[in-house]
Amino acid sequence: MICGVDEAGRGPVMGPMVVAGVRVHDQGKLIEIEVKDSKRLSSKRRDELEEKIKDFCEFTVRVVSAEDIDSLRKSMTLNALEVYVFANIIDELCGDKDTCYVDSASTDEKKFKNEIEKRLKKRTKVVSEHGADDEYPVVSAASILAKVERDRRIHEISKELDRDIGSGYPSDPKTRDFLKDWISEHGSLPPYTRKSWETSRDLLNKFKTRSLDEF
Numbered sequence: 001m002i003c004g005v006d007e008a009g010r011g012p013v014m015g016p017m018v019v020a021g022v023r024v025h026d027q028g029k030l031i032e033i034e035v036k037d038s039k040r041l042s043s044k045r046r047d048e049l050e051e052k053i054k055d056f057c058e059f060t061v062r063v064v065s066a067e068d069i070d071s072l073r074k075s076m077t078l079n080a081l082e083v084y085v086f087a088n089i090i091d092e093l094c095g096d097k098d099t100c101y102v103d104s105a106s107t108d109e110k111k112f113k114n115e116i117e118k119r120l121k122k123r124t125k126v127v128s129e130h131g132a133d134d135e136y137p138v139v140s141a142a143s144i145l146a147k148v149e150r151d152r153r154i155h156e157i158s159k160e161l162d163r164d165i166g167s168g169y170p171s172d173p174k175t176r177d178f179l180k181d182w183i184s185e186h187g188s189l190p191p192y193t194r195k196s197w198e199t200s201r202d203l204l205n206k207f208k209t210r211s212l213d214e215f
Helices: 028-032 043-056 066-072 078-093 109-119 137-161 173-186 198-209
Strands: 002-008 017-024 058-064 099-103 125-129
Touching: 002 078, 002 137, 017 078, 017 137, 028 137, 043 137, 058 066, 058 078, 058 137, 066 078, 078 109, 099 109, 099 137, 109 125, 173 198
Parallel strands: 002 099, 099 125
Antiparallel strands: 002 017, 017 058
């Protein structure tokens, strides 16, 4: 059996990080339905592929909330957090004789692989590579499940707050405008924000130290 693990939402200032794992006998069916790295697909195509992947693959999806990320980062790096979640998914989904391909979150692919294998309770072989979501269909499939679930959660947050929060990434003008508006109205960061992120701290500090006109 072949497995793939990937995440969506590592860097956003808002919303969860989602990690997905996919397990198949072979990658032929995934090639047949033309899975690709989720970043290379439209939202509509990702939604279509999510249904197909879930129809014939074993899978698991983990959602790590912004609150949990902030809490865990008090005792570990973001890379270590990903290692922890990746390893849990591999142990849940994969067997001793399986090979699991992962998209390396670290600049050091070998170190990322070694750190995951240290945490595994099973003897699954781990292959860690940059761009694995573009190279291996099973990792592409995992990236699609993770991305669709994260987009779903962002939509739910926007609906709950009755605001368009954008993608949740610091580089997104909609997200930054939302955060500025919320902070100016409430004097605090909104729910579902990663308070440990530099973007969050900077915006909050600007509000506290400058006039609203300067903010």
